[in-house]
Amino acid sequence: MKNKYPIGILDSGIGGLIIAKEIKIQMPNENLIYFGDNINMPYGNKSKKFIVDNAIKIISFLYEKKCKALVIACNSITSNALDIILEKFKNKILIFNVIDPIIKNNILLSYKKIGIISTPSTIRSNFYFNKIKYYYHHLDIVQLSIPLLAFFIENDFNIKKIIDYIRNYLIHLRSIDILILACTHYLYIKNEIYKFYKKKVYLIDIQKIVVEEIKKKLIKKSLLSLKDKSDIQYPIFYHTSNKNNFFQKKVQLLFGNKVFIEQHKFN
Numbered sequence: 001m002k003n004k005y006p007i008g009i010l011d012s013g014i015g016g017l018i019i020a021k022e023i024k025i026q027m028p029n030e031n032l033i034y035f036g037d038n039i040n041m042p043y044g045n046k047s048k049k050f051i052v053d054n055a056i057k058i059i060s061f062l063y064e065k066k067c068k069a070l071v072i073a074c075n076s077i078t079s080n081a082l083d084i085i086l087e088k089f090k091n092k093i094l095i096f097n098v099i100d101p102i103i104k105n106n107i108l109l110s111y112k113k114i115g116i117i118s119t120p121s122t123i124r125s126n127f128y129f130n131k132i133k134y135y136y137h138h139l140d141i142v143q144l145s146i147p148l149l150a151f152f153i154e155n156d157f158n159i160k161k162i163i164d165y166i167r168n169y170l171i172h173l174r175s176i177d178i179l180i181l182a183c184t185h186y187l188y189i190k191n192e193i194y195k196f197y198k199k200k201v202y203l204i205d206i207q208k209i210v211v212e213e214i215k216k217k218l219i220k221k222s223l224l225s226l227k228d229k230s231d232i233q234y235p236i237f238y239h240t241s242n243k244n245n246f247f248q249k250k251v252q253l254l255f256g257n258k259v260f261i262e263q264h265k266f267n
Contacts, residue, residue, distance in 0.1 A: 003223045006031040006236075007214075008067035010058045012041035013154045013239075014250045015184030016073025019098065020235070021254045022207040023071075026215055029225040032235040033065050035264070039241040042150045043076040044119020044183065051121060052081040057266055059085060061238075068223050069094040071214065075182045076119050079127035094221065098184060101213035102204060103131045111178040111202070113140040117169070118182035120145045128182060144173050150185040156246045163192050170196055178202045238264040 009020050013036045020034050035058050037043075043051055055077045062070055070093050072078050072085070078097040086095060108114065116128050123145040132141055146169050152162050170193070173179075179201050181187055187206060194203055218224040235255055239247050240263065248261050 002068050003218075003225050004031075005066050005068035006033045006233075007069050007071060008033050008035070008059075008062035008065065009071045009073050010035045010037070010055070010062065010077070011073040011184060012036070012043040012076065012150070013038040013185070014247060015150065015154075015187070016071070017250055017254055018184060018187045018207050019071060019073040019210060022211040023214065024235075024255070026211045027218070027224065029232060031225070031233045033062060033067060034235065034237045035062060036237070036239045036247060038154065038239050038244070038247055041154055042119060042148075043074060044121045044150055045147065046076075046121060048080045048121070048125075051077055052084055055081045055085060056088065059089060061264070061266075063089065063093055067093065069096065069214070069218065071210075072097040073184050075099060075184065076121045079122045079125040082127075094217065094223065096210070096214050096217070098206060098210050099127065099131070099182075101210045102180060102206060103128070103135060105204075105209050107204065107209075108132070108136050108139065108178070111139070113142065113176045113178075115173045115176035115179045115201070116141065116143045116182050117146055117149075117173070117179065117186065118143070119150055120147055122182055128180070142173060142176060144169055150183050153185045153188050154246070159189070159192070162189060163196075166193070167196065176201055178204065180204055181206060234258050234260055236260045236262070238262055240264060240266075 007030050009016050020032055078099045082097055123143050129141055132139055190203055237251050251259055251261055
């Protein structure tokens with residue numbers, strides 16, 4: 001039955017691992033296949049064409065693995081390639097992303113001024129701005145690109161250096177009352193950003209809201225896995241870089257040692 005098939009998740013690197021972990025928390029019976037294109041990260045500094053082409057390659061790979069659903073856990077891919085992905089794979093696979101569930105969540109109704117920090121390619125796309133303005137005319141939106149932040153997180157830079165780096169950007173984003181971390185890599189430093197704002201700015205629980213939406217849709221489509229835990233396979237994690245030490249470290253930190261980690265090279 002199709003509900004036994006895995007859920008595929010893709011990101012430019014380790015960012016989407018937080019989404020994958022939340023899937024296992026909320027839906028422990030699901031099998032996962034994860035793809036982190038870490039040799040090409042950060043996607044946020046790439047052209048729209050590069051993002052589209054690589055996303056299509058990865059999604060085609062996951063589709064061939066018979067994934068029943070696909071989670072685009074990368075804001076840069078979602079904001080630059082979602083329309084093309086949906087057109088190419090419509091009626092073939094159920095596709096989720098990490099932006100729409102946040103924007104359509106009623107939590108935004110309670111605030112007046114929203115900040116968005118993201119990669120250059122996501123900001124350039126105006127994906128967030130246009131969608132938020134469509135649903136919430138009252139919201140004042142301030143967008144801020146932080147070019148190297150995802151790269152620093154992916155490459156395990158010293159956390160103090162990362163905080164010093166982002167302070168120079170966040171200082172220009174003081175008058176907001178809610179903040180979207182519009183890159184899944186940024187979720188790794190959510191607590192540090194929260195402390196910067198002295199707990200006075202609300203940071204959206206991205207992974208919880210996104211996965212709640214995924215679970216609702218899988219139930220509606222009769223695709224939620226109901227198998228016994230004894231039938232669950234080890235999660236599979238593909239990466240594209242031969243320097244995978246940090247990727248493997250993060251995978252094992254979040255999922256334990258009972259995982260498959262494998263390098264994949266596109267022809």
